[in-house]
Amino acid sequence: MVPTPVRALEGVDAVRVSAARYHALAVSRDGRVYTWGGGLYGQLGHGDRYPRFEPTLVAALARVNITDAVAGTRHTVAVCDLGEVYAWGSNEFGELGLDPRPVKPNEGMANPTLTLRGWLFGDAPTPSYAANPPPATESPGAPSGKKRRSVLGMDTEEDPTGKFDMIFERLRDDVDESGRSGMTHASFGALIAGVQPAIPPPWENVNGTLDELVNQRFGSMLGQSRDSAGVVEYLTLPRLVRGLAQVSEIAAGDGFTLAVRKACRPGTFLDPDTGECVDCAPGTYSDNLSSLECTPCPRGQAATTAGSSRCTPCDPGHYASETGTEQCVACPAGTFVGFGGAASADQCAPCSPGTFADAPGAAKCEPCGAGTYQELSRQIACVPCSASTYLPGTAARSRYDCLSCPGGAFGAESGAASCDPCAAGTYTDTPGSALCFPCPVGTYGEGEGNTACESCPAGTYGEKLAAEKAGECPPCPAGNFSDSLGATACEACPAGTFSDVDGSTECVDCPPGTYGVEEGAASIDQCLDCPIGQYNPGSGKAAEIDDYGFLTECFPCAMGTFANATGLQECFQCPPGTHLNKTGSIREADCYDCDYGTFAPVGGMDECLLCPPGTYMNDVGATECIGCDPGFFNHDFGSGNLTSCRPCPPGTYSDVVGTGNCMLCPEGEYNPNYAQTECTKCLEGFYLPVKNSTEESACLPCPLGTYSNVPGLGQCLECPPGSFSEKEQATECELCAAGTVYGLPGGNSSLQCDACFPGTHAPEPGMPECLPCPAGSYNELDKATECTPCDPGLYLPFEGSKNAEDCVPCQTNPVGTFAAEPGTAECAPCPVGTYADEEGLEECKKVPEGSYLDKSGSNSSDARTLCPIGTFAADPGAAICTDCPTGSYAENEGSVLCTMCEPGYFLPIEKATSRNQCRRCTKGTRSAAGAGQCILCPPGQYGDKEAMPECIMCPPGTFNPNAGEESPAACVDCAIGYHNEFPGKALCLPCPAGTYGNLTGMPECWKCEPGTFISVEGSIFPSDCALCPMGTYSDQHGAGKCTQCPPGTFNSYEGQDVCTLCPPRTYGPESGARSIELCEYCPRWHFNTTPGSSRVEDCVYQHSPAAGVFTRVAVWFAVVFACILVAALDERDYSIYR
Structure with a gap:
């Protein structure tokens, strides 16, 4: 057999074919399904179980756009462009996807009703509805004369869209007497395959008749067969598979069906009845694939559109108080919510004072702007500050935040953020002004913002209101002045003064010696000179002549002075030694010399003075008198000669020049001679109790119990208490020995010194009384110089103790005490950190480590307290425990030391109590044990892990310039030229x-080869290694410079690692030689045999007077030199040219 075209499908553009054991199918591009083959199980879908021998259109699917169909062994499935699946044929194994429950026929289904959907004209195979006439009737105007078809819709739950509409052909059309279309004589044939009317025509009632027909034949019309249990065995017509939608691919086999459906996307849910993906309604969402239901949006969120995969939190300023909200509600004006997802209207907080929200839905309240305030909450606007006030800041909460405009500014309008400054020429000195005032006459306001007007300066005056600058105050003209600020007019200079410039603040007084007679003087020339014999020490006013003929402003010269010129401010004084006893003198000749016995010590005297007692003057015109010599006296005034000075008598003296009387010798001194300047003092050990003594014999020796330790005493001194004098004429007293005392002055015997009794002592010689032994000590002996201190641990609380038994041990009750030093008067309470649990302690016992005692005077170790966690006491005797420093902790009470955090951890707080408080150092940091904070990894290192005790160093060849790096990637390779x-x-x-x-x-870095060098740093290329120039060499790797060939060597080539030695019989005196030609020959009669000579001294002198000898030697050296030179030239390939 050979493949043969299916002729029945010619002209059909088939896009899908499928074949099974008993039947085959084809799907056309326009969505039609053709089946053929065996139909025993109804798998062909034509409403019967007959076979078809050529492809036949499945009419039941004519209005469905089928995209794919598959033939199973005994059933068929098809999928349409909507993703819905239709199945028919055998249902033995449930392969049709029907509900497996046994049901009675028509159970759960409403009886179908037939509805006349419309008319069909012609022979169109697919219903194409015209109008919709009333059910079971034809419009009288319906088209006639053509073959028509009535379309009866079968409305059932199984077929709500009319996919199984029955099409009946109407053979004849009769109209009764009433004009109605009758159907009594019509004969119909059901065009749908396999359906024959159970009730033969005529049908009197179309609707009723067809309803009955459908009810009787519903099972056959739907092409299904059920077994005795009510389970469907097969379907001969396609049926929609409920609960299955969005199918993309199908497959069918022997007793099974496979469908691949698309998952319902988020934002939709799967309808279990239809199998369709349905968009979530607004206010709900689904965030998973193929959700079975949509979830209402929670409070605080909303979904505004259908098909949402998530709910959006309400924007700030909005809230959703219920679940399933489609649209968030805006917070009312005057309130706000500053975060998203508010779930209650209560979360709309009222705007606080100083803020407002002028529209619903505010995410924040706006602060009141400058110039406004708001004292209330929940407000939609702010209140402007009143006129004459301002508010520069924002968010003001009180009217009292509005500040009064300061002086120099005003506020004309309300709501001002700042006040306007007063204009130039105006001012206001009152805060809170609404306007400014013009500056009054005599003042001015320069610039803006004046709180007061400046007064016109002295020397000027004001002539208009609102002056704006000092230049508008004109200066007072010459001859006038203004001495105060803010003058509105100038004053004329009074008589005796003048002003010769404009703008004077005061008039200048006429100079001393002059006077003025008129007001408004504008020049000094208007001041007149005082006449001779008169003067003016100050300034002049209007002058008048007094009764004596003198100007009232010019004064006559006083006695002792004269004026021999005009215009004097003071008269000239008569010279010293002269006098003048009248006023108004006009010449110096009026001054007369002083007479004998008188003098004038200063100029300008009206009479001379008498020489005082003790002086004399034996000439005229004296300025001072001559004093009597020491030892002489004169008690008269006005003495005129030397003889008036007389000698002082015995018993007196005069120690100064010019005394009027001699002084009596004081007590303790005497004078037997005349004219003495001093008296003689009595010797030590003597005294003289009277004055004016003339003999030495008047000095008396000091009696017993007294002494005189300085010459010239008028009375001997009593020996003080604690001392005595046992002989006359004593110069000092003797002290009572230590341990003895004498309490009265004037002691005259050592027997008067009494021994100290027990309980007292005298530690020093010469004590007036015995001292009681101080508290803490005792004395059991007489004549003691010191007391015995109580031993440490004992105390004695009173003075004057005579017995050692008075020293008692330090007590423990009520407080613990101790005495650390001998001689303690009172035991001290044990300091904090110690205790005394036994008597007589020299030192209190310390509490052990790990504990503390913060009270003094403790008498038991039980008073101590263990250090709390987080603290420690490293030493015994702690008064308080020390907080664990940062980087350490103490987990237990009574810690002696704190435990340090491990390396790589840190603890930034003190008094930590747990190891868990140690924090791991972050990446890029490190720490040693006990660190309070982590340290950034230094440059050149990094820390790629947490809790690192040490950072990792970047490997050689890399660097890291930054601290705190966390990754090895921070280590950057050194750039070329670096290492x-x-x-x-x-x-x-x-x-x-x-x-x-x-x-x-x-x-x-790579080193240059010998013979090359690089002189700079940071070179990149091997070619940077330059060849050493001629005359130099480099014998090492990595040379930074080449070395000059030393004297005695040379280099004729570049890039050499060694220099060539100068040949024998030559020397090289220079360094850096670039050629063998710089190797000099040795001088005549000199030679050398060693290569590399550098000095001419290396050439040895050699000469013999015998010609034969010289010739032989010369020839011998020439041969040797030639051999050496030839060998050298062969080796180096050098040539010598001389």
Whole structure:
């Protein structure tokens, strides 16, 4: 057999074919299904179980656009463009996807009703409805004369869209007498295959008749068969598979069906009845694939559109108080919510005072702007500050935040953020002004913002209101002045003064010696000179002549003075030694010399003075008198000669020049002679109790119990208490011995010194009384110089103790006490950190480590307290426990030391109580044990883990310039020309001179070969290694410079690692020789045999007077030199040219 075209499908554009054991099918491009083959199980879908021998259109699917179909062994399935699946044929194994429950026929189904859907004209195989006439009737105007078809719709739950509409052909059309279309004589044939009317025509009632027909034949019309249990065994017509939608691919086999469906996307849910994906309604969402239901949006969220895969939190300023909200509600004006997802109207907070929200849905309240305030909450606007006030800030909460405009400014309108400054020429000195005032006459306001007007300066005056600058105050003209600020007019200079410039603040007084007679003087020339014999020490006013003929402003010269010129401010004084006893003198000749016995010590005297007692003057015109010599006296005034000075008598003296009387010798002194300047003092050990003594014999010896330790005493001194004098004429007293005392002055015997009794002592010689032994000590002996202190641990609380038994041990009740030093008067309470649990302690016992005692005077170790957690006491005797420092902790009470956090951890707080408080250092940091904070990894290192005790150093050849790096990637390769020999470097170093780096990340730079060099740092290429020039060499790797060939050598080529020695019989005096020609020959009669000589001294002198000898020697040396030279030239290929 050969393949043969299926002729019945000619003209059909088949896009899908499928064949099974008993039947085959084809699907056309326009969505039609054709089946043929065996139909025993109804798998052909034509409404019967008959076979078809050629492809036949499945009419039941005529209005469905089938995209794919598959033939199973005994059934067929098809999928349409809507993703719905239709199945028919055998259902033995449930392969048709029907509900497996046994049901009675038509159970759960409403009886189908037939509805006349419309008319068909012609022979169109597919219903194409015209109008929709009323059911079971034809319009009188319906088209006639053509073959018509009535389309009866069968409305059932199984077929709500009319996919199984029955099409009946109407053979004849009769109209009764009433004009109605009758069907009584019509004969119909059901065009749908396999369906025959159970009730033969005529049908009197179309609707009723067809309803009955459908009810009777519903099972056959739907092409299904059920077994005795009510389970469908097969379908002969396609049926929609309920609960299965969005199918993309199908497959069928022997007793099974497979469908691949598309998942319902988020935002939809799977309708279990239809199998369709349905968009979630607004206010609900689904966030998973193929959800079975949509979830209402929670409170605080909304879904505004259908098909939402998630709910959106309400924007700030909105809320959703119920679940399933489609649209969030805006917070009312005056309230706000500053976060998204508000779930209650209660979360719309009222705007606080100082803020407002002028529209619903505010995410925040706006602060009241400058110039406004709001004292209330929940407000939609702010209140403007009143006129004459301002408010520069925002968010003001009170009317009292509105500030009064300061002085110099005003506020004309309300709601001002700032006040306007007063204009130039105006001012206001009152805060809170609504306007400014013009500056009054005599003042001005310069610039803006004046709180007061400036007064016109002195020397000027004001002539208009609102002056704006000082220049508008004109200066007072010459001859006038203004001495106060803010003058509105100038004053004329009074008589005796003048002003010769404009703008004077005061008039200048006429100079001394002059006077003025008129007001408004504008020049000094208007001041007149005082006449001779008169003067004016100050300024002049209007002058008048007094009764004596003198000007009232010019004064007559006083006695002792004269004026021999006009215009004097003071009269001239008569010279010293002269006098003048009248006023108004006009010449110096009126001054007369002083007479004998008188003098004038200063100029300008009206009479001379008498020489005082003790002086004399034996000439005229004296300025001072002559004093009597020491030892002489004169008690008269006005003495005129030397003889008036007389000698002082015995018993007196005069120690100064010019005394009027001699002084009596004081007590303790005497004078037997005349004219003495001093008296003689009595010797030590003597005294003289009277004055005016003339003899030495008047000095008396000091009696017993007294002494005189200085010459010239008028009375001997009593020996003080604690001392005595046992002989006359004593110069000092003796002291009572230590341990003895005498309490009265004037002691005259050692027997008067009494021994101290027990309980007292006298520690020093010469004590007036015995001292009681101080508290803490005792004395059991007489004549003691010191008391015995009580031993440590004992105390004695009173003075004057005579017995050692008075020292008692320090007590423990009520407080613990101790005495650390001997001689304690009172035991001290044990200090904090210690206790005394036994009597007589020299030192209190310390509480052990890990505990503390914060009270003094403790008498038991039980008073101590263990250090709480987080603290420690490292030493015994702690008064308080020390907080664990940062980086450590103490988990237990009574800690002696705190435990340090491990390396890589830190603890930033003190008094930590747990290891869990130690925090891990973050990446890029490190810490040692007991660290209070982590330290950034230094440049050149990194920390790629947490809790690192040490950072990792960048490897050689890399660097890291930053601190705190967290990754090895921070270690950057050194750039070319740079290197790092060691790990952990922050910077790379340039390749040193003599090296180069042509790669990145080099630990070491490449060294230049011997004979080459690089003089700079940071070289990159091997070619940077330059050849050593001629005359130099480099014998090492990595040379930064080449070395000059030393004297005695040379180099004629570049790039050499060694210099060539000058040949024998030559020397090289210079360094850096570039040629063998610089090797000099030795002088005549000199030679050397060693290559590389550098000095001429290396050439040895050699000469013999015998010609034969010289010739032989010369020939011998010539041969040797020639051999050496030839050998050298052969080796170096050098030539010598001389």
